[in-house]
Structures are given as C-alpha cells and as structure tokens.
Amino acid sequence: MAQGKDSPDTYVLQVRDNTRRYVQDLLRENERLNEVTISLEGERLDLERQLLDTQSKLDTQVNNRSKLQEKVAAIETENRRFIEQYAEIEKQNADLANLYVASYRLHSTLDRQEVVSVIEEIIINLIGSEELAILERKPESTWSTVGAFGVDAERLEQLVSEIEAGRGAISKAIAAGERFVASSENQDDLAAPEAGLTACVPLMLDGEVTGVIAVFRLLGQKQGLEDIDLQLFDLLASHAATALYSSRDRTESTDSPGVR
C-alpha cells in the first residue's frame, strides 16, 4: 500500500494541529476576556465611587437649598415687618405734620378773627367735622360764641343757656376740665341742643377753663375719631386757649385809650 497525502497519519496530524491551534485561540480569547473583565470591574468600581460622590454632593445641595429657603422665608418675614414699620412711621410723620401745622397756624397770628378761623380750619380739615362751635367764658361766668360753623344761631343760644345753667355734657366737661368724647354708652344721654355731639374740648389756661370747643357731626367719610384727632384735641385745649387769650389781650390793649 502506497502512503499518500490523505493517509490516516496525516489526518491525525492535521487534526492535532488544528486542535492545538484551536486550543491556543481559546486560551488567547480567554486571556483577552479576563483582561476585559478586569477592566470592566475597574470601571464599575470607579462608577460606584462616582455615584457615591454625586449622591453626597446632591445631599449637600438639598441641605443648602433647604437652608436657603429658610433664609428666604426669614427675609420675607423681616421685609414684611419693615414694610409695616415704614407704614407706621409714615403715619406718625403725617400725624406730626398735622400737629405742627395746627400749632404753627394757631400762633402765627394775633388777629382774633384769624385765630378763630384757624381753629375752625383745624377741625374741618384735619379732624373732619363741619359742625362746630367755639365758646368763650366771659366775666361773671357768662358765655358767648366766638365762632361757629354749620350750627345755626338758635342752637348756639341754646348751647350757651345750657352751659350757663350747668346742664348737659358740655357743662360737665367744663366743670371737670376734661374733654368729653361721645361713645355708644353715653351717646343716648345727649339731648338737644347737644344731640349729635362728638366731642367737646375745654380750653385751659393756667388751670382755668377759658372756653370750650364743641364738635358735632363728623363728615360722612370719617368713620370715627382716631388717635391723631385726640392729640389734636389736646393741642387745641392749651394752644387754642393761649392763642385766643393773646388775641383778646391784644384787641383789648389796642382798643384802650392812649394806645396807638
């Protein structure tokens, strides 16, 4: 028998060679896959570390945001407080301006009629009433009207009579030397000619009552007396008394014989 290419020995050798090459390929592939696995494992560990790091940063940011929100809320509360304070200060400024103007105008003239006009203007424009009477005590405890707005002559005469007789809320205020302010409790006790009386302010000079201002119905748009109105009443109680007295004193002195 002749030995050719396709002899069993050759075939076995070929198979052996192929198998060897195949195994070597497999070993190389296995090595490669091992390297890839190691690399991927490394990447996974890196990504895990990055994830933890990012989570930590996120937690910090959430915490910061929460703190900032609390800060914003606190600032908004403070801002609201400042706005309320500013509004309060603006009101105080406006009230002080009213008091300053009232005082300034009362003492800016020695003309009696002008003093009376100023008192009327204060009550009409600053307090808000167009019904008022200004009465002054004369010698022997008689009373007379020195100024009025929105109150007719008949009612003024009745008021004077009531005061001279010691009757009514105005008389009581004069006797006590204290202002009277009408309220829901005492309003019904006010009879004519005092019906509708909102307040009366005795004018005080050296502890003596020299006159009285009676304020009746408030203007329709005025809801009621406010703190500034009571402060204006206090100012009128002393400054209007002084202004009226000074103007009377000047009138009498200029009327005296021998005085130019």
Add this chain to the structure above:
Amino acid sequence: MGNKKILVVDDSKVASMTTCMILSSRYECVTAENGEIGVEKASSEKPDLILMDVVMPIMDGFEACQKIRMQAETNGIPIIMVTTRGGAIDVESGYESGCNDYVTKPIDKVELLTKIESLIS
C-alpha cells in the same frame, strides 16, 4: 431734571400747609388761596398736577376746574379735587367739571400720594 410741580388750590392755610408738607419730600409745591388765583397760576406755573379744593371764596373749585379745562395751555393738566364734600352728587359734579380724580378730607396721605403718582406717571 427737578421734582414735578404740584399746584395746591385751597383757601385754608391749614389745609394747604398740611398738603404741602405731605408732598414736599417728593414734589415741588405752589399754592393759591382761591379758584381765580388757581386758574392764573395754572397758566403761569404750568404745574404737573393740580389739587383743587371745592368750597372757596371768589371762585369755587368746580368753576376753576372748568376754566382750566377751557384753556389750551392748561387743559391737559391732571386735576384731583380735594374736599370735605364726599357725597355722590358732589363727586359727580367734580367729574362733570373736568377733574380726573377725587380725594376727601381729612386727607389720607397714602391715598393722596398713590393717586398723584398714578396721574403724573
């Protein structure tokens, strides 16, 4: 550019002085003691706005407002009536005479400044 100018027309010095004190920190203030002088000063002073009282001697606020509206050089000036008369009829009369807005006395500072700012700006 200076502050805007406001003409206060009121026969009461108490009222005009108080109003000017309210305005002084933001506006220049000029005054007139009756409607007739108010119409003259509207032409001569060229204010940016007029605060007009109603009840005044010689010429009342309604008539002064009408006259200001009839003059070419002043008919564009905004006018706010400032008065004790807050009734519906008086308010209507104010608007019919040509005013832009209405404020009642005693004056509320915030209300007045808000209305002025809305008309001037």
